[in-house]
Amino acid sequence: MENYIKLVDEKLDDYLRVQYPESIFESMRYTVLLPGKRLRPVLCLEACRIFGGNVAHALPAACAIEMLHAQSLIHDDLPCMDNDDFRRGKPSNHKVFGEAVAVLAGDALLTFAPQMIIENSALSAETTLRIIKEYCKAAGAYGLIAGQIVDIRSETQLAGSTAATLNPQPSTLSFIQTHKTAVLFKLALRTGAMAAGAGEDKIAAMTDLGQKLGTAFQIADDILDETSTFEQMGKTLGKDKDANKLTAVSLYGLEGAKQKLHTLTDECFAVLKTQNIQSKIFEKTLNKIRI
Numbered sequence: 001m002e003n004y005i006k007l008v009d010e011k012l013d014d015y016l017r018v019q020y021p022e023s024i025f026e027s028m029r030y031t032v033l034l035p036g037k038r039l040r041p042v043l044c045l046e047a048c049r050i051f052g053g054n055v056a057h058a059l060p061a062a063c064a065i066e067m068l069h070a071q072s073l074i075h076d077d078l079p080c081m082d083n084d085d086f087r088r089g090k091p092s093n094h095k096v097f098g099e100a101v102a103v104l105a106g107d108a109l110l111t112f113a114p115q116m117i118i119e120n121s122a123l124s125a126e127t128t129l130r131i132i133k134e135y136c137k138a139a140g141a142y143g144l145i146a147g148q149i150v151d152i153r154s155e156t157q158l159a160g161s162t163a164a165t166l167n168p169q170p171s172t173l174s175f176i177q178t179h180k181t182a183v184l185f186k187l188a189l190r191t192g193a194m195a196a197g198a199g200e201d202k203i204a205a206m207t208d209l210g211q212k213l214g215t216a217f218q219i220a221d222d223i224l225d226e227t228s229t230f231e232q233m234g235k236t237l238g239k240d241k242d243a244n245k246l247t248a249v250s251l252y253g254l255e256g257a258k259q260k261l262h263t264l265t266d267e268c269f270a271v272l273k274t275q276n277i278q279s280k281i282f283e284k285t286l287n288k289i290r291i
């Protein structure tokens, strides 16, 4: 895991060298290079290794997915979205660089990331095109943006009421979990498998794993928002409850959410077993999420 993180950090540092106009590169570098967990690129590289690929060939796409993730964090923290002052233990991007630069840094990352995928000459044109298609779907109105808009809308609908009195639908929560969070886990795992030239059955297994793992991860994040500390999470906590957000905790309660989390992580372990995948990294990730 540490080796992958080092590879990713060095490559990101290299990709994001500061040049004119400095302010945009400094703002992009700031959030990307803060010490996040690097979960998505690590899963991408590990999927590539598992299916017999050369990890170096998946590295540009793994970094691109981390850039897309960082972009979503920068925009999510803006006052017009979740209005968060802290991220990864430090002031949010817009708190340091101002809102205009933070918006542009997010936009720049969103477009810089696929450029890195396209410029990777180690993969065939066909594989590159397929990964780019997946990237665009995951980032746009079929993916992250869809998740974010339903998340914001659910918050507005719940304002002034409680989750219980409004009886929000599990299907709405599931849409948010799938599109806001699981989408990048699926993208990472599928991309790693594609870079390794894995067969369609293996790529489909990564979709299944990514959906379950990503949903479990979002539920764990919802639980930790109520039970963790700033030091552990690096962001302001308790905001979901304050904002009356639709989360696994608001819908099912803390215990109910934990049960769902454990069921999902059990299902992830079952996918690994059925697929005969031996991966200490996947196991470690699942055990960490299980809280």
Ligand code: GRG
Residues within 6 Å of the ligand: 035, 036, 037, 038, 039, 069, 071, 072, 073, 075, 076, 081, 088, 110, 139, 140, 144, 145, 148, 180, 181, 217, 218, 221
């Ligand atoms: C793609 C154009 C475009 C817009 C993005 C703002 C937005 C639309 C989507 C929000 C997506 C979002 C912030 C989802 C939350 C997912 C989540 C639990 C993130 C935290 O991930 P960690 O814990 O973070 O892996 P680190 O900092 O460790 O990388």
